Amino acid sequence: MGQVTDDPGRRRRLRRQGRAAVTILLVLAGLAAAFYYANSYFQRTAPKAAPCMTVPTAPDLAPRDVSLRVYNSTERAGLAAATAKVAASRGFRVKQVANDPLNRTIGAPAEIRYGKAGEASAKVVARHVPGAALKPDQRGDDSVDLVLGNGWKAFGPVPAPVTATPTPVPCPSSSAKP
Incomplete structure (x- = not known):
């Protein structure tokens, strides 16, 4: 048998x-x-x-799409008629001009009354009437009542038109199996 040597190099x-x-x-x-x-x-x-694509959302209604009744709840004679002329010049479809049929006293500049179907129309009117209070009611149509209060001075500045804005749509999952 071989002998094992203690090799320092190894x-x-x-x-x-x-x-x-x-x-x-x-x-x-x-x-x-x-x-x-x-x-x-x-x-x-x-x-x-990034989203795969964008889908434009529908823009808000235009004033020409809003059926508006202008009511006066103040003691100032002719206020509703003068306001209705301005509303018509802004493109609103004025359907009626009269005193407030509810005979309420309104301290705010105006009150915007509307039903569920007229919510979008009421928002269009509110953009033209700063400080107006939105008051939903039980009517079934999309008409809007602009009731002028004791604080009424005039319409606000004409708001910029609302344009369609793109809304991101998520991509379908690539891991979905057919």
Whole structure:
């Protein structure tokens, strides 16, 4: 049988190989940790995917689409008629001009009365009458009552027209199976 000799050169080589193996393992562990951190960081800060397409929403109604009744709840004679002329010049379809049929005293500039079907129309009128109070009621049609109160001075400035704005629509999932 062969005799094992204690070769100092061989021990030195084995020690160097062991250190090299440990060094390589430490470098690989460091690189793995760096890739893991970078991947998790970029997943947290990545921008959200843009929507596939946009669908324009319908613009608000125009004054020409609003059926308006102008009522006077003040003691000022002719206020409803003068206001109705201005409303018509702004494009509103004025259907009636009279004193307030409910005989209420309104301290605010105006009160806008409307039913469920006239909510969009009431919002159009409210854009023209700053400070008006929106008052829903039980009517079934889309007509709107503009009731002038003691605080009424005049219509506000003509608002800018509302245009259609695109609404993002989410992309269908690519993982959906047919």
